Amino acid sequence: MSLRPWLLLPAKLAHDIAPLGLDLAASISRPVEAQVRPFSWTRKGRTLNFRNPLGIAGGVDKDGRQIWSWHHFGVGFVEVGTVTPKPQRPNPGRIIGRDIHNEALWNRMGFPGRGAHFARGSLRDFRRDEAMTLAEEGRGFRLPILTNIGKQRETSLSEASADYVWLIDFFNEQTRFDSTTYSDAFVINISSPNTTGLRDLFSQSRLYEFLAPIAERLEFHGTPGLLKLSPDMDSETLEAAIEVSVRLDLDGFIATNTTAARPQGISFPTEGGLSGGPLRLRARQVLQTLIEELGTRRQGRLIISAGGVLSGEEAATRLSLGADLVETYSGLVFHGPKFFDRALRHLELGS
Numbered sequence: 001m002s003l004r005p006w007l008l009l010p011a012k013l014a015h016d017i018a019p020l021g022l023d024l025a026a027s028i029s030r031p032v033e034a035q036v037r038p039f040s041w042t043r044k045g046r047t048l049n050f051r052n053p054l055g056i057a058g059g060v061d062k063d064g065r066q067i068w069s070w071h072h073f074g075v076g077f078v079e080v081g082t083v084t085p086k087p088q089r090p091n092p093g094r095i096i097g098r099d100i101h102n103e104a105l106w107n108r109m110g111f112p113g114r115g116a117h118f119a120r121g122s123l124r125d126f127r128r129d130e131a132m133t134l135a136e137e138g139r140g141f142r143l144p145i146l147t148n149i150g151k152q153r154e155t156s157l158s159e160a161s162a163d164y165v166w167l168i169d170f171f172n173e174q175t176r177f178d179s180t181t182y183s184d185a186f187v188i189n190i191s192s193p194n195t196t197g198l199r200d201l202f203s204q205s206r207l208y209e210f211l212a213p214i215a216e217r218l219e220f221h222g223t224p225g226l227l228k229l230s231p232d233m234d235s236e237t238l239e240a241a242i243e244v245s246v247r248l249d250l251d252g253f254i255a256t257n258t259t260a261a262r263p264q265g266i267s268f269p270t271e272g273g274l275s276g277g278p279l280r281l282r283a284r285q286v287l288q289t290l291i292e293e294l295g296t297r298r299q300g301r302l303i304i305s306a307g308g309v310l311s312g313e314e315a316a317t318r319l320s321l322g323a324d325l326v327e328t329y330s331g332l333v334f335h336g337p338k339f340f341d342r343a344l345r346h347l348e349l350g351s
């Protein structure tokens, strides 16, 4: 086991200085050779090429400020966000905790971030630098970026759809001088337990009405949209979410977000979401149920597995269960950015 000095710091301090540490580590290390089990995804005439199937989960890089460092450490894709229309502060009080023994994380952040304008600027800057690098190196590589979007804290549930529609339009806005698509796909996040009432949008009476205008805008822009699921959905709610997503022709799913459940032996506050080790089995279960329920309705839909992926072995398990891609937050916290290099080596040996 390598040294992990950040685990000696209080969780909030480690979280706050992580971006600095990441960029520093990237500047003094060699880039990771990341071409392992490449995967090409095509749906509705759009293709995304992933140099490997391991990515950064939502919440790690909320404003898209560190995409180059993730690229350096070998990720196959980056999920930026959750981005809200306007800047937003975290929930008051304690917002993050860690249980090192169980490799568990707890958070009640509530979508803090600098807002859509800032995040779109980050993506634009990254794409510009990426295009220059590609031209210099003569490579055809482009890092897939998914933008995870969420409603503003004070937006009511009945108005929530409009926030997501606005974000999709905003990220697709192009000027006469710039026709680049910054975001390759959107992740519709209504599964966070940290925005009051958000998960009620999954209720059968609300979901279709909420998602229909969003699906229409995605279709209009030709940008894929994925729905991020909660591990706390019962089978009926999950089946209904699948049925509505298929009816509206969404392009896939991320399973799962954090859980509001507290397995035995875990002593975090009752509020907030739990992730990491204790979420592993439930995340596997939801992935399996999702794939079974979709059955022949999968039709090229992209499935990304998240939740308790803390090793290359677990990443391989999710792929063998039928996920196309795998992403992690807790893997980074407990194993640092080298996580990707190690996990990729494991996948390479196993392939």
Ligand SMILES: Cc1cc2nc3c(=O)[nH]c(=O)nc-3n(C[C@H](O)[C@H](O)[C@H](O)COP(=O)(O)O)c2cc1C
Residues within 6 Å of the ligand: 057, 058, 059, 060, 062, 081, 082, 096, 105, 106, 107, 109, 111, 148, 189, 192, 228, 256, 257, 258, 274, 275, 276, 277, 279, 306, 307, 308, 309, 327, 328, 329, 330, 331
């Ligand atoms: C501190 C923290 C912040 C998070 N923020 C977000 C977020 O803004 N949007 C989102 O969709 N998921 C967010 N998540 C959930 C992760 O993307 C992921 O779905 C979940 O943590 C399960 O993966 P893990 O077990 O690898 O951590 C967050 C998780 C943590 C621990």
